[in-house]
Amino acid sequence: xxxxxxxxxxxxxxxxxxxxxxxxxxxxxxxxxxxxxxxxxxxxxxxxxxxxxxxxxxxxxxxxxxxxxxxxxxxxxxxxxxxxxxxxxxxxxxxxxxxxxxxxxxxxxxxxxxxxxxxxxxxxxxxxxxxxxxxxxxxxxxxxxxxxxxxxxxxxxxxxxxxxxx
Numbered sequence: 771x772x773x774x775x776x777x778x779x780x781x782x783x784x785x786x787x788x789x790x791x792x793x794x795x796x797x798x799x800x801x802x803x804x805x806x807x808x809x810x811x812x813x814x815x816x817x818x819x820x821x822x823x824x825x826x827x828x829x830x831x832x833x834x835x836x837x838x839x840x841x842x843x844x845x846x847x848x849x850x851x852x853x854x855x856x857x858x859x860x861x862x863x864x865x866x867x868x869x870x871x872x873x874x875x876x877x878x879x880x881x882x883x884x885x886x887x888x889x890x891x892x893x894x895x896x897x898x899x900x901x902x903x904x905x906x907x908x909x910x911x912x913x914x915x916x917x918x919x920x921x922x923x924x925x926x927x928x929x930x931x932x933x934x935x936x
Contacts, residue, residue, distance in 0.1 A: 809879070809916045813924060814867045817849075825849065825867065828878045832898050840898045842936070845883040868920040870913050879909075882917040884924055884933075891931025895921045 814821060826849075832840035841849075848865050868882040879900050886893025897917055899910045918935070925933050 808873045809913065810871045810873055810875070811916050811920045812869045812871075813920055814869060815865075817867060821869065822849070824878050825869065825881050828881055828900060829898050831902075832900060835901055841881075841883060841896055845885070845896050848885055849883060866924055868917050868924075870916050870920075880913040880917050882921050884921045886925070886931065886933075888928050888931075891929065892934075893921075893925050893931055894934045894936055896936045 817825065829841050829846070849867065851865070865883075865885040868884065869878045870880040870882075871878055881898045882895050883898075884893060884895045895918070897914060899913045899917075901910060921933060925931055
């Protein structure tokens with residue numbers, strides 16, 4: 771898989787990562803949470819053909835499940851442009867994908883598409899998380915947290931700014 775790999779714990783707190791109940795959201799969120807040992811989170815500037823295929827399959831699967839597009843047309847176009855960049859910058863702004871997988875897993879559980887302008891420090895991120903139990907839906911909150919954490923790290927690494935979640 772292409773990209774820089776960040777292994778991040780899914781659930782923080784006094785227990786080892788993934789061994790406590792809870793989503794990391796605090797007391798305002800209730801419900802059943804299925805813990806995971808960890809997620810592999812990769813920040814991808816230029817997805818290889820296999821990663822692009824997996825991301826596209828995830829977006830298509832979630833779109834079918836939801837009955838509407840899981841990723842905006844603009845972000846889908848940017849994703850296609852990333853795949854054609856062949857290692858060189860195609861866009862004047864920052865555009866990266868963040869892919870989350872279960873540790874040792876094969877197919878992505880979630881994808882975040884981040885784009886923005888380092889000059890204005892304005893960024894936007896869209897998230898796609900597989901809602902089907904066994905493929906991410908049973909730990910969707912943890913997947914969202916991991917994707918957003920990685921997006922925040924990318925923005926902070928470029929001098930910070932405003933990150934809008936769409």
